[in-house]
Amino acid sequence: MPVARVAVPTTVDEAVQALRETPGAQLLAGGTDFCVEVNFGLRRPPAVVALRRVRELRRYEVTPASVVIGAGTTYADMGGPELSSVLPALAAAARTVGSPQIRNAGTLGGNVATASPAGDTLPLLTALDARVRLRGPSGGRTVALGEVVTGVKTTSIAPDEVVVEVVLDRRPGPQQFLKVGTRNAMVIAIASAAVVVDLEAHDVRVALGSVAPVPVRAAAAEAHIADAIDWRAAGGPRASAAALARFAELVADAASPITDHRSTSEYRRRAVQVIARRALERCVARAA
Amino acid sequence: MPREERVPREEREEGAGASPGRAGAGDASGGVPAYVQADTYELTVNGTRRAVEDAWLGESLLFVLRERLGLSGSKNACEQGECGSCSVLLDGVVVCACLVLGVDAIGSRVETVEGLSAAGDVADIQAALVDAGGVQCGFCTPGFVVAVHDLLRRVPGADEMAVREALSGNLCRCTGYGRILEAVRDVQRSRAGSDGGHGAGA
Numbered sequence: 437m438p439v440a441r442v443a444v445p446t447t448v449d450e451a452v453q454a455l456r457e458t459p460g461a462q463l464l465a466g467g468t469d470f471c472v473e474v475n476f477g478l479r480r481p482p483a484v485v486a487l488r489r490v491r492e493l494r495r496y497e498v499t500p501a502s503v504v505i506g507a508g509t510t511y512a513d514m515g516g517p518e519l520s521s522v523l524p525a526l527a528a529a530a531r532t533v534g535s536p537q538i539r540n541a542g543t544l545g546g547n548v549a550t551a552s553p554a555g556d557t558l559p560l561l562t563a564l565d566a567r568v569r570l571r572g573p574s575g576g577r578t579v580a581l582g583e584v585v586t587g588v589k590t591t592s593i594a595p596d597e598v599v600v601e602v603v604l605d606r607r608p609g610p611q612q613f614l615k616v617g618t619r620n621a622m623v624i625a626i627a628s629a630a631v632v633v634d635l636e637a638h639d640v641r642v643a644l645g646s647v648a649p650v651p652v653r654a655a656a657a658e659a660h661i662a663d664a665i666d667w668r669a670a671g672g673p674r675a676s677a678a679a680l681a682r683f684a685e686l687v688a689d690a691a692s693p694i695t696d697h698r699s700t701s702e703y704r705r706r707a708v709q710v711i712a713r714r715a716l717e718r719c720v721a722r723a724a
Numbered sequence: 725m726p727r728e729e730r731v732p733r734e735e736r737e738e739g740a741g742a743s744p745g746r747a748g749a750g751d752a753s754g755g756v757p758a759y760v761q762a763d764t765y766e767l768t769v770n771g772t773r774r775a776v777e778d779a780w781l782g783e784s785l786l787f788v789l790r791e792r793l794g795l796s797g798s799k800n801a802c803e804q805g806e807c808g809s810c811s812v813l814l815d816g817v818v819v820c821a822c823l824v825l826g827v828d829a830i831g832s833r834v835e836t837v838e839g840l841s842a843a844g845d846v847a848d849i850q851a852a853l854v855d856a857g858g859v860q861c862g863f864c865t866p867g868f869v870v871a872v873h874d875l876l877r878r879v880p881g882a883d884e885m886a887v888r889e890a891l892s893g894n895l896c897r898c899t900g901y902g903r904i905l906e907a908v909r910d911v912q913r914s915r916a917g918s919d920g921g922h923g924a925g926a
Contacts, residue, residue: 439782441761442827450757457757464825468805471823474782475803484781485757486828512817535893536871537820538805621892622806 438480446489448571448598455596456573458483463598465508466541468534469550493545493600498522502606507545507599512536514544514557523604525563525611525630529556532615535622545599551585554646558585559630560613562643562651564604572597588649609635612715615645616707626699629687629712633719638667640716647691647708654712657686665720674721683716684709760827767829769793770839781827786810788826789836797837797866808894809863811870812836818874820893837866840873849873849911856907860898867894872908880915882908 443454443461455461462481464470465488473479487493493508496519503522505514511530513519520527533539533556547555548568558581566581573596581602584591593599611632617623628645639662642654664679675683693704764777769789776792784803789795789812799809803822810821813835821836841847849872850865852858859865868891875882875890882890887908896904 439780441759442781442825443757443759444828444830445757454757454759464828467823467825467828471784471825472804474825475784475822480782484825486825488828489831534805535808536874536890537808537811537818537893538823540817541805541819541823621889 438482439474439484441483443483443485444489445485445487446491448490448492448600451485451487451490451598452571452573452596454485455598458485459595461485463487463549465543465546465549466510466538468538468542469546469552487545487598493543495601500606503604505544505602505604507543507548507601509544511539511542511544511557515539522606523560523611525560525613525632526557526604529560529613529615529628529630532556532613532623532625538622544602548581548584548602549591549593549599551587551589551591551650553588553649553651554625554628555651556613556615556625556628556645558651559628559643559645560611560632561602561604562653563611563630563632563641564607567603569600569603570594570597571600576600578603582650585650607632607634607637607641609633610719612718614711614715616711624698627691627693627704627708627711629708629715631712631715631719633673633716635667635673638662638665640665640720642687642690642712642716644687644691644708644712647693647704649692652690652692654687654690657683657690657712660686661716666723669721669723672721674723675716676723680713680717680722684713687712760830765827765830767793767826767834768832769795769834770836771833776826779826781825783826784822785812785814785824785826785829785834786821788829789821789834792826795836795838799863799866801863805893806895807864807867808871809867811867811874811894813870813874818871835870837869840869847873848914849876849907852907852910852914853904856903856910858899858904858907864894864896864898868896868904872911876908876911876915881912 445451461483464484464486493506495506497504511533514530515527547557561581567578568584569578613630615625615628625646630643632641640658642658645651661683665673665675667673688705688709691705691708693701695701763779801807801809805820805823812821815832849869871894
């Protein structure tokens with residue numbers, strides 16, 4: 437008997453309670469994935485727990501050290517002035533999602549819980565070692581994003597747990613997100629990359645999307661380029677053309693893309709190294 | 725014909741705004757979640773309280789508007805948020821009605837293309853689309869009207885790039901978009917003119 441009741445909780449605890457009371461219930465946030473599945477008859481859960489009225493999920497908080505973003509924060513909010521000033525690459529990623537209509541509906545928590553390889557916020561979250569706060573019947577727990585997203589559209593989130601918020605450390609320095617698709621709008625990523633440069637720790641973080649079952653860090657590329665950058669160059673850090681070329685190769689090595697209806701493995705591997713290098717060059721100057 | 729009932733102004737105002745609003749299905753208290761289980765519920769559409777009857781709870785807001793409430797202005801094409809033909813305002817924010825569960829709109833303010841002008845009238849955006857030749861088969865037009873309405877209300881003087889970005893989720897397979905963009909400029913010009921010439925610097 438599909439979708440026989442819809443819970444409309446107003447707090448996270450009520451949402452958890454509703455999940456306990458209705459086994460098999462589906463959480464509904466922005467609906468940009470789930471409602472498509474219902475419309476096409478692919479999903480008919482016994483019940484739905486709708487999160488639109490849970491105001492505490494819409495909060496976000498910026499401190500000097502970190503940014504805590506409520507799971508109900510929409511892509512439109514992430515692309516807005518406040519969050520884009522502290523997390524410009526997250527804002528850039530959010531602005532590449534769908535259309536204004538989709539960005540007004542889709543949420544950060546939905547992107548995490550859906551765990552699509554093409555989830556546009558996930559590379560930046562992966563680059564920043566995001567922690568995900570979950571709440572269930574026995575209380576809350578904080579889990580690294582890499583332990584939440586376990587495979588293509590699979591997570592370690594329990595059926596009676598709700599994604600409450602995502603915690604990101606702030607990094608002093610430039611950050612970029614780039615994505616390749618067939619249009620500049622309304623497109624699911626064929627490949628994506630987030631680059632975060634830390635001007636104090638002198639490190640570089642690179643995470644890739646749509647080129648593996650889960651978002652991946654390009655650890656060898658990170659180590660190589662952090663070593664190769666002249667961090668104390670006048671006018672800001674810079675890297676040689678040879679170092680950037682090697683960086684791109686190591687990025688490609690970190691990818692394990694597939695061929696599917698959106699693209700080929702070969703194109704994805706090529707595209708991801710081009711955009712990762714371009715993103716890095718927008719953060720770090722090329723030495724003459 | 726579903727029962728209609730005017731919502732008092734104060735109540736409309738309360739339900740307005742970008743906040744998620746409260747559930748009309750019964751307010752939760754003491755940590756007990758409220759449920760919608762009946763196949764009959766109420767939605768506030770274009771300022772009017774409307775009874776939705778004999779509905780399945782898995783129906784999209786688009787289906788409810790078209791098939792339960794007889795508001796066929798919002799069009800059904802892709803059912804996956806790709807085409808924008810079902811654009812509506814939900815608590816003042818433009819969304820695809822096909823991606824909203826009908827019951828999830830309980831307690832919220834829904835505005836459809838039918839609500840953008842007084843009965844029988846044509847909104848300036850609609851007139852401009854007709855005048856500029858931005859309407860051919862017309863199927864996408866209501867979605868564009870809602871999206872343009874939303875944009876120009878927020879950013880009257882939106883430049884070309886902002887207009888293109890705002891309309892990037894609305895597909896038209898007839899016009900090639902040129903005349904739709906022209907219609908938007910025409911609306912901006914005429915609204916700026918009637919405001920005394922400032923405001924819409926398109």
